[in-house]
Structure formats: structure tokens, C-alpha cells
Amino acid sequence: MKIFSKEQIYEGDKLTTERQGIHSTDLMERAGEQIFNWMHLRMQGAQVPIHVFCGIGNNGGDGLVLARHLILAGYSVKTYVVNYSHKRSKDFLINYDRIKNVTKDWPILMESEEDFPMIAQDDIIVDAVFGVGLNRPVANWVQALFRHFKTSNAFTLSIDIPSGLYLDKTPEHESGIVNASYTLSFTCPKLVFFLPETAQFTKQWEVLDIGLDAEFMQTTQTDAVIIGKYEVLPIYKPRDPFSHKGHFGHCLVVGGSYGKIGAVILASRAALSSGCGLVTSYIPKCGYTALQASFPEAMVITDNDENHITDIHFEIAPSVIAVGVGMGTDYKTISALENFLKHNNTPLVIDADGINILAKNQSFLKLLPKQTVLTPHPKELERLIGKWSDDFDKLEKAKAFSKKHDVILVIKGAHSITVYGNMLYINSTGNPGLATAGSGDVLTGIITGLISQGYDALSATVFGVYLHGKSADIAVEDYGYQSLIASHVIEYFGAAYLDLFKQPEPVEDNTENKKES
Numbered sequence: 114m115k116i117f118s119k120e121q122i123y124e125g126d127k128l129t130t131e132r133q134g135i136h137s138t139d140l141m142e143r144a145g146e147q148i149f150n151w152m153h154l155r156m157q158g159a160q161v162p163i164h165v166f167c168g169i170g171n172n173g174g175d176g177l178v179l180a181r182h183l184i185l186a187g188y189s190v191k192t193y194v195v196n197y198s199h200k201r202s203k204d205f206l207i208n209y210d211r212i213k214n215v216t217k218d219w220p221i222l223m224e225s226e227e228d229f230p231m232i233a234q235d236d237i238i239v240d241a242v243f244g245v246g247l248n249r250p251v252a253n254w255v256q257a258l259f260r261h262f263k264t265s266n267a268f269t270l271s272i273d274i275p276s277g278l279y280l281d282k283t284p285e286h287e288s289g290i291v292n293a294s295y296t297l298s299f300t301c302p303k304l305v306f307f308l309p310e311t312a313q314f315t316k317q318w319e320v321l322d323i324g325l326d327a328e329f330m331q332t333t334q335t336d337a338v339i340i341g342k343y344e345v346l347p348i349y350k351p352r353d354p355f356s357h358k359g360h361f362g363h364c365l366v367v368g369g370s371y372g373k374i375g376a377v378i379l380a381s382r383a384a385l386s387s388g389c390g391l392v393t394s395y396i397p398k399c400g401y402t403a404l405q406a407s408f409p410e411a412m413v414i415t416d417n418d419e420n421h422i423t424d425i426h427f428e429i430a431p432s433v434i435a436v437g438v439g440m441g442t443d444y445k446t447i448s449a450l451e452n453f454l455k456h457n458n459t460p461l462v463i464d465a466d467g468i469n470i471l472a473k474n475q476s477f478l479k480l481l482p483k484q485t486v487l488t489p490h491p492k493e494l495e496r497l498i499g500k501w502s503d504d505f506d507k508l509e510k511a512k513a514f515s516k517k518h519d520v521i522l523v524i525k526g527a528h529s530i531t532v533y534g535n536m537l538y539i540n541s542t543g544n545p546g547l548a549t550a551g552s553g554d555v556l557t558g559i560i561t562g563l564i565s566q567g568y569d570a571l572s573a574t575v576f577g578v579y580l581h582g583k584s585a586d587i588a589v590e591d592y593g594y595q596s597l598i599a600s601h602v603i604e605y606f607g608a609a610y611l612d613l614f615k616q617p618e619p620v621e622d623n624t625e626n627k628k629e630s
């Protein structure tokens with residue numbers, strides 16, 4: 114699913130009205146009606162007090178349309194105009210007039226903290242104060258209103274975006290943002306729903322389709338995409354019945370040090386489970402028995418050193434090499450990596466201490482093959498690209514780094530984001546159970562295994578991150594967040610593949626049966 118920018122959203126709205134021959138007020142009517150339908154379906158006429166807070170722009174206009182429909186359907190509604198400016202939008206004004214035709218209970222004008230109403234915990238708040246048009250800090254009294262919402266503990270439904278969030282930057286004050294229980298967002302989710310600093314402002318969100326022009330939706334290129342099943346299905350390569358293991362490549366996993374051989378075992382097992390044909394683990398001598406005993410499918414090459422990687426040297430011809438998991442940053446390992454990079458032309462996936470070594474020795478970066486995949490967690494990322502001031506700065510720095518070195522970066526987190534050039538691929542799978550030892554090693558193995566099967570590095574990364582999260586989502590049903598461990602993600606990997614082809618459960622239609630009985 115595409116994430117449109119602010120400019121694209123306005124452009125899409127404008128094009129839609131032109132191409133569908135409708136007025137912008139009609140589009141607002143659709144938007145407000147969609148919100149009404151969503152609420153009506155769930156509330157079924159329940160007489161819960163609903164407080165609809167409207168700003169003076171088009172987000173406020175949506176709120177007024179909703180309030181009108183709620184009143185007409187017999188709900189108990191109080192409408193407020195949060196009068197933070199006198200520059201009311203045209204469609205707001207049209208709907209301000211329209212609501213006066215359906216109620217004598219006119220919208221209450223709010224201009225300061227003295228106008229705040231009582232809101233009980235069991236009431237419902239609709240937040241239609243600011244939408245995507247917010248472009249400067251919110252006035253203090255309006256921030257106080259948002260805090261008033263929060264202290265009421267009432268269910269808060271935000272329209273389009275929690276008010277106080279910008280579309281393209283991190284807000285100045287955390288306390289001046291609506292804490293939405295649920296956000297109904299038009300056309301596409303907003304990037305801020307996925308970033309660590311701002312995702313917290315909506316517990317859940319859903320996209321409402323307001324029927325924007327289909328051609329606009331299809332042809333507009335965005336620089337951020339959410340990766341779900343329908344984005345990865347076209348990437349999937351089906352297997353030829355006559356294929357043999359030689360078709361799926363040979364992964365070499367280089368890493369491990371005394372006490373950290375498990376990381377290589379996990380990455381190697383994950384590579385094989387993702388479908389590569391052969392896997393060889395390259396480890397210090399101390400890990401030989403552990404690796405052979407716990408993972409008989411792997412071949413093993415050992416370094417001459419007992420405890421560290423000191424010379425990356427092999428006679429095989431792997432299709433892709435993963436470097437770094439559990440490897441440590443011993444000075445001999447650093448020089449082994451440098452020598453290896455000087456002669457290597459095989460595609461690479463670099464993780465963990467491999468990234469730490471690159472961060473400390475940035476001259477190595479120019480030795481990387483094109484489209485090397487780097488999978489840092491936040492601390493490793495910071496070592497690599499430097500400190501950032503906020504999430505948007507982080508993404509800009511990551512893009513610049515990716516472009517400068519032609520690398521694919523996976524920013525791991527609750528919504529892992531793959532960055533390549535100017536593009537952001539935001540993963541939709543995964544859960545807090547993945548915050549566990551070794552889950553990153555498994556991801557490295559999966560991406561490596563996919564590259565070895567012939568997926569290009571970017572597709573392998575985006576697909577690998579998706580499958581890794583999906584596997585955890587399926588496994589968590591059996592293990593719960595606390596007990597999920599990295600090995601389970603490997604064990605459930607087959608289920609993640611099979612899930613790609615599962616049809617959604619059909620919605621049962623009992624109408625016929627009801628008629629007969």
C-alpha cells in the first residue's frame with residue numbers, strides 16, 4: 114500500500130473532484146459519511162454521549178458532516194468548534210450552515226480553556242480538530258484541550274490523523290497531541306503511524322477508502338510503501354518441479370566467536386529453512402562440534418584460530434555471503450574482514466559486529482559490492498550513520514547513507530523499514546515477541562537464503578523482513594510474546610510461506626438459511 118505525501122494527498126483530492134465532476138464538498142460528504150458508517154455499525158444507535166470537536170479547516174468540516182449524520186440517526190451529539198483561527202475553510206462553512214438545518218443545538222464555539230466541556234470516561238470524543246493541514250505549533254489552549262481529552266479517559270476517535278501530528282515532521286511538544294484510541298485515516302495510512310516517536314499517538318488505525326481517482330491511485334509513485342501480503346506475492350518465485358539443490362544457491366555464513374557460536378547456527382539454519390540449496394558455516398575452531406551436532410544439514414569450515422575469525426579464506430564458490438553475526442570486534446577479526454572485502458565480489462549481507470566494524474572503519478564501506486544489505490538495530494544504525502535529531506532526520510540520514518554507499522539498510526524495530534535510495538519499504542508483520550535474543554541472526558539468514566535463490570538483494574530484503582515477521586506472528590499464537598524465541602521463527606517459517614497462499618476466510622452469508630428456517 115502506498116503512503117502518499119501531503120502534497121500528493123491534496124493533489125489526489127483535487128484531481129478526483131475534477132475527474133469525477135464533483136465539488137470538494139461532495140468529497141467531504143463522502144469522508145464524513147464513511148466515518149459515520151463506521152461508528153453506526155459499531156454503536157447501533159447506543160445513546161452514548163458523543164463529543165465532536167471540529168477545527169475550522171477541512172478536517173473540522175469532516176467532523177461537521179459526521180455530527181450531522183449522527184444527529185439525523187438519533188445519536189446524542191454535542192458539536193464544538195475549536196476556534197483556533199478565523200480563516201475558516203469554504204467547505205467547513207458550507208457544513209457549518211448545513212448542521213444548523215438539522216439541530217437547534219448549534220455547535221459550541223470554544224476559544225479558551227474556560228470553554229472546555231465536562232467529558233465523562235464513558236463518553237466518546239471525536240477529534241476533527243487538525244488533519245493533514247497542520248503546519249505550525251498548536252496554540253497552548255488547544256494543546257490543553259488535547260490534554261483534557263486524555264485525562265477524561267474517554268474513547269477518542271481521530272479523523273484522518275491524531276490532531277497535533279504533522280505529516281512530515283516530528284511535533285515540537287509531545288503533550289500537545291491527541292492520544293487517539295483509534296484513527297480512521299483517509300485513502301492511506303500516514304508515515305507517522307509507523308515511526309517510533311509518533312506511532313504511540315494512535316493505538317489502532319484503519320484506512321477508509323473515499324473513492325479517490327483510480328488512475329491517480331495506481332500511477333502516482335510514492336517514496337514510501339507498506340509491505341503486506343499483496344506487495345510480496347509478486348516477488349515470490351515458485352519452484353520448478355524439476356529443480357534440484359544446485360538451483361537454489363550456496364550460502365556461506367561467516368561469524369561466531371567463543372560463546373557466540375549460536376548466532377551462526379541460527380543464521381545458517383534460517384538460510385536453509387528459507388530455501389537455499391546448501392549452507393556452509395565459517396566459524397572459529399571452538400564452534401565446530403556444537404555446529405555439526407546441532408545442525409547436521411550444514412557444512413562447516415573452521416578458521417585457524419580457536420576463538421575468533423582471523424582469516425576469511427575458503428575454496429568454495431558461494432552465491433552469497435553473510436558476515437558478522439556473533440563475530441566480535443577483535444583486531445584480528447577486523448583485519449580479516451578488511452582483507453576479505455578487498456578481494457570479495459560475492460553479494461553480501463552484513464549484520465551485528467560486521468556493522469560495528471564498518472561503523473568504526475568507514476573506509477571499508479567503499480569495498481562493499483553494490484547493493485550489500487546491512488541490517489542494523491537502532492544502536493548499530495547510530496554507530497553507522499551518526500546521531501539523529503528525530504525519526505524524520507534518521508530516515509533522511511539513512512537515505513543519504515544508502516545512496517552514498519549503494520547499500521540496502523534495514524532499520525530494525527517495531528515496523529522494520531528497508532531503506533534503499535529514496536525509497537522506504539515499511540514492513541507490516543512482526544510483533545513484540547521478536548524482541549528476543551537471536552531474532553536478528555535469523556533475519557540475516559533469511560535474507561541471505563533468499564538472495565542465494567536468485568531474488569535480487571532488495572526483493573530478498575523486503576520479502577525476508579516480511580516473512581520473518583509473519584513467521585513470528587504465526588508462532589506467537591502458540592508461544593505468546595514472552596516465550597517466543599528465535600528458533601521458533603525458523604520452525605514456523607514454512608507456515609509463513611504457506612500463509613502467502615491462504616485465502617481470507619469467506620464471510621458467511623446466512624441469509625438463505627434464515628429465509629428457509
Ligand SMILES: NC(=O)C1=CN([C@@H]2O[C@H](COP(=O)(O)OP(=O)(O)OC[C@H]3O[C@@H](n4cnc5c(N)ncnc54)[C@H](O)[C@@H]3O)[C@@H](O)[C@H]2O)[C@@H](O)CC1
Nearest residue numbers: 126141144170171172243244245246247248249250251273
Ligand atoms: N481536500 C479535500 O478534498 C478533502 C480533505 N479532507 C480533510 O481535510 C483535511 C485537511 O484539511 P485542511 O487542509 O483544511 O487542514 P486542517 O483541517 O488539517 O487544518 C486547518 C487549517 O488550519 C491552519 N493551521 C495549520 N496549523 C495551524 C495551527 N497550528 N494553528 C492554527 N491554524 C493552523 C492551516 O491553514 C490549515 O489549513 C484532511 O486531513 C481531511 O480530514 C477530507 O474531507 C477529504 C477531502
Ligand SMILES: [K+]
Nearest residue numbers: 240243272276
Ligand atoms: K484529526
